[in-house]
Amino acid sequence: FSVLENIVYNQADNADLNMVNRILNDCGLKESIDMLPKKLDTYVSKLFDETGVELSGGEQQKLALCSSIYRDAPIVILDEPTAMLSPAAEYEVYTNFDKLIGNKTAIYISHRMSSCRFSDSIAVFHQGRIIEYGTHQQLLGLNRHYAKMFNAQADYYKELNG
Secondary structure, eight states, rough: OHHHHHGGGGGGGGHHEEEEHHHHHTTOOHHHHHHSGGGGGBSSSSSTTTTOOOOOHHHHHHHHHHHHHHOOSSSSEEEEEESSHHHHHHHHHHHHHHHHTTEEEEEEOSSGGGGGGGGGGEEEEETTEEEEEEEEHHHHHHHHHHHHHHHHHHHHHHHHHH
């Protein structure tokens, strides 16, 4: 499928191209897509079209995010949507997240604790049960499971930069 079809699926003939371009921009993909010879009409993968493009893992995730945002569903469920992104690209997505999602309810599943800072409410699951629930600051203040996981990941990044 083309980049456009990956975003709008079977609505390519009636796609709102202004919306598609805005979403691509907000997800940090517009510049990359605009550099492709066929832009939105470029096929994703060379499997069916030798002029297609092989997107990086991070670009694939951003394209999937664009697709979920384009849909008019009131609820968006994102499972590890930034797992293949660099920390800089992940930060870009997070800082635009509210703008991207708009009035939709977003359920964000992640093991990357930095993503939780952008969430209104956090549910910490352990062995199939919710063991903690609250905001980032509330859960840090409890100094239990969430705080330990968050601090362990934060310490890892501090070590890398130290």
